[in-house]
Amino acid sequence: MTNASLVRRWAAPVAGPLLLLVVGLVARTDPFWIYLVTSAAVAYVLTASFNLIYGYAGIFSLAHVALYGIGAYVAVLLEMRAGLPFLLATAIAMVVTALFGVLLWWPTRHLKELFLAIATLGFAVTADELFLKWTSLTGGGTGLLGIQPAELFGHQVLSGDMSYYWLAGAGALLAWEVSRRLTASGMGRKFLALRDAPVALAATGVSPGRVRLVAFTVSGALAGLAGSLFAHQALFISNESFGLDRLILLILATLIGGAGTSLGPLLGVAVLVGVDEAGAAIQNYRELIFGVAIILLLGYGRDGVSGLFASALARVRRPATVAPAGASVDAGPLPPLVPRDGTDTSLLTVADVSVTFGGVTALQHVDLVLRPGHVLGLVGPNGAGKTTLVNVVTGHVPPTSGRVEFDGRRLDGSRPDETARRGVVRTFQTPRLVPSLSLVENVAVGFAAHATATVVEEVLDLPRARRDCAEHRRAARALLHRLGIAQYADKAVGSQPYGVQRLAEIARALATSPRFLLLDEPGAGLTDGEREVLTSIVRELTETGIGFLLIDHNVSFVAAVSDEIVVLDGGKVIGSGSPDEVLKRAEVVEAYLGGAA
């Protein structure tokens, strides 16, 4: 076991409680410090929840502070109007804010991030208006006064008292634990994939929309918890605490702390509490400071200021996290590459498919049939429409006319993740991998479809999810071994040579147990040795019944592995047949090699 995984298993679960305990013991004698550390514990719940949805999942939910506000109002109103006890009211508030998260997710689940930002900003501004103007409920600008201190098992937990610190601390621990477990689990991998390479996520059959739902629900519930804890500390809430100002500050705090790291929210807390305490002093310059900070931190990328800090930190840390070369190649017994019985007889047919982009015709009446266990080579000059054809089959581009069928059911019109789940999987011309994850983790994402644990188990990293995770890592390692790139297994993908990335992407595609595999220029950028490995793998896989569509410019490579070759030129099929016969034809030679030389 490497140092890093030792740290992850033993130190991280202990670090949170320990920090909480030490801070509490140090602060306990001075009322001002008690107040300060209590505020910090409450603020942590907020920053940690925002870090989950924005830092890890990369979703710019501008409604987060609104959810925090809703949590505060709901908990307080349930106590004041319905007489519910603190714990129950808080629990209900968390459910309500989680549901609001779902409400925000629903219309935006397949939209681009900009539209998600628009919808959530709209929600935030609307909530702001309701907090201010729905006076009969929220007290409007005067706010809600006379909030009763939280009561736990008959004991009043007074704000300003150490007991409230421990209560808020319990909330902070919950947020810490949920963040830690979620990010360590398979769900954490999916979050990062959603953030850095959503196309890759969909290509493995995982619906990005569903991962977004998990992020909205979990972070929404935690935002509600933060709201209730805030209300019972302040014992007064008004719209001012939940406006755009707060949202901007939260974003800044998260970015300065370091989005998508476990320590980020802790540092972010210092920013939040610090600005609150400096409140009066900077009141007149608030907009100036916030404005300039936003431009610097966002306008120049999330890697702007905090990125500098992170890369400096990474430089210091790097030696500890790199596994010694060759130490982890022990992959155990090789699994059959794909657990299929080879008796599959279903066809994938492309029938009369045309695609036009505006005035440009990319494909004209193309017919193709992919058979299980067969390799169809697709060749043609650049711009012939090869990649467009793959895009049509995998749902990345809708056909203008014609249809794609698989298993007797239509495939066109499905989203990329749906086609991948049905067993039609592809690789991309430029490898799409999650750069911040290691090769093993990238390939493990491909095993998501084989998970036995439920989403809840995955989020909480319960035993079954943990077993899944370990099993997927082991299988991923075996696949990498099989493809001859096991020595790179634990390194971050982003820094690997092109050929290794390509093979890793193929490994990820294999991990999904595809029935048809569409490889878009798999040989480009490979060394001769790597291409040989690829050739033997493709041959071996055809015996298990996988059908291939293979695009490549290396004609001898295509000829060596294909059963049939189709030549595409100008969006039309200009020839097909066995490799020998097709490559001899004059018009094929002309189209492909540019005239009879």
Next chain:
Amino acid sequence: MIQLLVTTLSNAAVYALIAVSLNVVHRSSGVLNFGAGHLAAVAGIFYANEISGSALGVVVTMVLAAVVSLVAYVVSVRGGERLGVGAVPLSLSLLGVGLVLQFVAGELWPKQAFTAKPLVGGTLDIAGTTFATQRLVAVGVAAVFILAVVLFVERTMVGHAMEATAADVELAGLYGVRTGSVAAATWLIAGAALGLAGVLQSSLAAVSTSSAIPLVILGIVAAVVGGLGSFSKAAAGALLASLLQAAFVEYVSPRYSISLVFVLLFAVLVLRPAGLFANARKAERV
């Protein structure tokens, strides 16, 4: 009824200008100017306090707003674009510019709402209802401006260069389009539209820095409801949004006017994310 119609039209003029400005920028860079409301509001405050009530004042305000818009681009977007920063962070970065503008306005003028001298004096009587002539003038001015933008984009070489740059910056550059100048033209036009929106808002109603967020939200809603990418549809979206808002304020309650518009936005995102007036087949942007 007439009153409602006139209010709707004159509000729509302001929102449509903002929506068109957002559209111009979004087409060229994929960014949504979250700071547009602030620029419009501050332009309105400047106009009301310094040179209101004259045609020259209107032009000066528009020119200044155009320049500020260009500076906003250079400061908050251009560097990030080159680094490959996403659309949302850059949109928020523009909100940062808006906050700085809000600060500057707070230093220069009192923090209160201002109303400008009317563009044109006098009143008109239509079907027994009296209203200020300038309301109709405002609608006319906005319509002419938007029409001019459309013609400029569709009929001139600079406009074609803008289209080309919007489609593919690198390719446009290879064909000899000066992409830097095109970006400048884009942001200048977008800023001028916001300047005019500010002028109209301060002439027809009142303007303060707290108008900024409602203004940009309504502009965004108009643009999204119409379908980002087309100026005329954005104008239609503005009309629809302000009609709903005016009717709601008139017949239901003046209190929750933003919430109502937000419901409209959500409905559009659920039902027709490409925009109400968009051709359904062209829903690629989602």
